[in-house]
Amino acid sequence: MNKRSKLAGCISALGWGVFTLGASVALAHHPIEAKFDISSATTMTGRVTGVDWRNPHTHVFINVESPAGVENWAIELESPIVLRHNGWRNDSLQPGDEVTVEGSLARDGSRQIWGESLKLAGSSHVVYAVTKEIPPLPLSPRPTPHWPDGSIALGSTNGAVDGYWSFPSETVLVEDGAEIAMDEYGKLADLDDAARVAPLQPWALALYKHRQQRFLQDDPMYLNCKPPGGPRQYQSNLGFQLLEDKENSRIFALVGSGNRNFRIIYMDGREQTGLVTGDDDNPLYYGRSRAHWDGETLVIETKGFNEDFWFSNGGLPHTDRLEMEERFTRPNADTLQYAVTINDPGAYTRAWSASWTMQWVGGEELPVHFCQNNRQ
Amino acid sequence: MRFTFKKIIISALAAGLISSVSAQEGHPVKGSWIGEWEGNALGESVLMVMDWDGEKITGVINPGTDDLQIDSATLNPDDWTIHIEAGDYVIDGTFNRLELPNRSITGTWKGDNDSGNIEIVRQ
Numbered sequence: 001m002n003k004r005s006k007l008a009g010c011i012s013a014l015g016w017g018v019f020t021l022g023a024s025v026a027l028a029h030h031p032i033e034a035k036f037d038i039s040s041a042t043t044m045t046g047r048v049t050g051v052d053w054r055n056p057h058t059h060v061f062i063n064v065e066s067p068a069g070v071e072n073w074a075i076e077l078e079s080p081i082v083l084r085h086n087g088w089r090n091d092s093l094q095p096g097d098e099v100t101v102e103g104s105l106a107r108d109g110s111r112q113i114w115g116e117s118l119k120l121a122g123s124s125h126v127v128y129a130v131t132k133e134i135p136p137l138p139l140s141p142r143p144t145p146h147w148p149d150g151s152i153a154l155g156s157t158n159g160a161v162d163g164y165w166s167f168p169s170e171t172v173l174v175e176d177g178a179e180i181a182m183d184e185y186g187k188l189a190d191l192d193d194a195a196r197v198a199p200l201q202p203w204a205l206a207l208y209k210h211r212q213q214r215f216l217q218d219d220p221m222y223l224n225c226k227p228p229g230g231p232r233q234y235q236s237n238l239g240f241q242l243l244e245d246k247e248n249s250r251i252f253a254l255v256g257s258g259n260r261n262f263r264i265i266y267m268d269g270r271e272q273t274g275l276v277t278g279d280d281d282n283p284l285y286y287g288r289s290r291a292h293w294d295g296e297t298l299v300i301e302t303k304g305f306n307e308d309f310w311f312s313n314g315g316l317p318h319t320d321r322l323e324m325e326e327r328f329t330r331p332n333a334d335t336l337q338y339a340v341t342i343n344d345p346g347a348y349t350r351a352w353s354a355s356w357t358m359q360w361v362g363g364e365e366l367p368v369h370f371c372q373n374n375r376q
Numbered sequence: 377m378r379f380t381f382k383k384i385i386i387s388a389l390a391a392g393l394i395s396s397v398s399a400q401e402g403h404p405v406k407g408s409w410i411g412e413w414e415g416n417a418l419g420e421s422v423l424m425v426m427d428w429d430g431e432k433i434t435g436v437i438n439p440g441t442d443d444l445q446i447d448s449a450t451l452n453p454d455d456w457t458i459h460i461e462a463g464d465y466v467i468d469g470t471f472n473r474l475e476l477p478n479r480s481i482t483g484t485w486k487g488d489n490d491s492g493n494i495e496i497v498r499q
Contacts, residue, residue: 206453218475307402346430
């Protein structure tokens with residue numbers, strides 16, 4: 001091997017090393033199927049050696065007796081935010097506890113399981129389970145809160161941080177009227193349904209299918225911990241808050257799942273030309289949003305998006321020609337109705353719409369969720 | 377050999393330095409592409425800029441020097457191949473690593489009198 005070949009080999013090895021490291025970090029947060037084979041249901045029993053209670057996913061480590069000796073396995077669970085909502089705490093399990101886990105094995109053959117349920121061995125006591133059900137609304141709807149000037153409050157009327165919106169009725173962007181089987185991350189049950197999700201152009205349909213066939217593992221929200229953009233901001237169970245700054249005629253959309261990112265929605269009638277210095281030739285991650293009230297509905301027009309993100313769970317593509325009209329209505333204190341019209345002639349054959357509702361989570365602050373390295 | 381060596385370098389950098397590449401999750405052709413067309417009299421380095429306006433692919437090869445405007449370009453999403461015609465040149469290539477921002481196109485180029493391999497990597 002000559003010097004040049006050795007150098008090339010080193011660079012190649014370095015490159016793949018960085019790539020592999022990046023991939024392992026990136027998959028710290030992911031659609032389940034991207035990392036685990038849900039068709040590989042397994043059950044195993046072992047003793048807890050530790051609990052790593054952190055975002056984006058908690059891990060429980062267990063020692064499992066096998067013919068080859070003791071093996072240490074990692075059980076991956078939901079984030080502490082979701083686990084807390086389901087009554088779990090970081091001390092719910094102690095080292096030495098014997099547990100039985102049911103779940104799915106990792107695709108790469110490593111000793112990891114996605115934990116569907118976790119019970120104390122020899123008992124029916126479930127120490128970990130997550131309900132995906134949306135909590136029921138109050139039997140008697142509470143009236144929609146208003147500001148002193150009579151306008152609808154999109155959050156708390158005092159502007160404080162004592163509530164947020166969560167539990168979207170849909171977690172995947174699909175054209176209104178289409179009934180398509182998929183999981184909460186947007187993974188289609190049948191790839192043949194892809195063309196029915198939205199009126200995709202041929203290239204966009206092929207790219208969407210490609211992402212689906214790769215189990216959504218290339219999603220930059222998971223791969224690079226990017227925040228959700230576009231309508232995806234409102235399809236996370238980690239919630240969001242609409243903070244109205246009436247004095248400065250703007251609304252801040254604070255994204256619970258977005259590493260403390262925020263989007264500004266201007267209410268002062270400005271042109272969608274970006275900063276006052278003018279940068280409308282520079283597309284932005286959240287685009288440029290301005291809004292007005294149409295009766296009791298907040299209408300937001302946004303354009304000027306870049307193409308750095310997936311704007312939906314499931315991987316529907318968009319282009320920088322995307323323009324959105326979003327409509328927020330609060331028919332009662334605990335319900336927020338959301339409707340969006342997607343107009344992107346770069347990726348779709350026509351404009352199309354989707355809608356869903358969200359529920360008010362009162363008495364709590366917006367969860368602090370960082371994609372990586374955030375302990376709570 | 378030089379071409380092979382450069383190809384290895386390009387592949388290694390493409391695989392390893394993902395964070396240095398600007399994201400592009402929209403149309404796969406959009407962006408700046410740098411690479412080599414082997415044996416081209418214009419020089420083996422090639423730079424392409426391509427865009428998608430919703431109906432057609434536009435772009436230029438070696439802007440600022442050769443300024444070869446792309447006359448037509450067709451993407452076949454069934455197999456992710458692309459056919460580009462620019463002046464006297466015809467390029468046929470296939471997308472690799474489609475899912476990554478640093479995807480590449482490999483294939484062949486053909487001019488009036490010459491032809492060879494081409495590999496370009498999105499930056």
